[in-house]
Amino acid sequence: MRQQIVAGNWKMNKNYEEAVELTRAILEKVEKPQGLVVICPPFPHLRDVGKMIKVRKNFHLAAQNMHHEDKGAFTGEVSADMLVSVGAEFVIIGHSERREYFKEKNPLLAQKVNVALARGLRPIFCCGEPLHVREVDTHVGYVSKQLKAGLFHLREEDFRKVVIAYEPIWAIGTGRTASSAQAQEMHAAIRILIARKFGKVVADEMTILYGGSVTAATAEELFSQPDVDGGLVGGASLKPDDFAAIVAALK
Ligand code: 13P
DSSP, X not given: OOOOEEEEEOOSOOOHHHHHHHHHHHHHHOOSOSSEEEEEOOGGGHHHXXXXXXXXXXXXXXXXXXXXXXXXXXXXXXXXXXXXXXXXXXXXXXXHHHHHHSOOOHHHHHHHXXXXXXXXXXXXXXXXXXXXXXXXXXXXXXXXXXXXXXHTTSOHHHHTTOEEEEOOGGGTTSSOOOOHHHHHHHHHHHHHHHHHHHOHHHHHHOOEEEESSOOTTTHHHHHTSTTOOEEEESGGGGSHHHHHHHHHTOO
């Protein structure tokens, strides 16, 4: 069965007290989710936010990033094992902000995916094209390349644990949401690509999230598309009322 998910990526926002308050407000406002709610706070807050949400059914904890080695002399970095030890179940890998600002390339991301899965974390693997690619209509090929390079080396049983998030870069933090038709076009193309590699059954069961300026106003229409299985939400995940409305839009 395909899982429906709304994940809130807090990015580099909220100090500890604010994070506790935001979690409390989200728990209060989000009622009986129709799918999974995944909260992705910054590293220092993982353990305590995780403790707060684990009392609620369908709430899960994710980290926003991890290092690609298991351990060692990598000052300032955080390993998959550390994330698991504080309760994380998912980890975002390959967010466009990591690709752009931290120069994370496909081979490194494939390595992160391997380490995450080996440690029992489910990757939320991000893909998405920049504006200049969309403008020349080569976005499907661009995203296909990212997915093949990051995920298609996996064995089927591991691949099935991955959640894919399509986040067109031109829609992130810009207030310019992709139209539901644009999202559906890409999600359907991703599913066809997966079917060719892993078969139709696997493709049908993969969760593919849309991310990029999802709001309470746009969520319902986006999530109503047959191949859109929820969202990876940035800005609106910091506003409990908006986030709750987005979760309520799950089909
Ligand atoms: P916004 O929802 O703020 O556009 O961010 C999307 C995103 O990057 C989620 O990972």
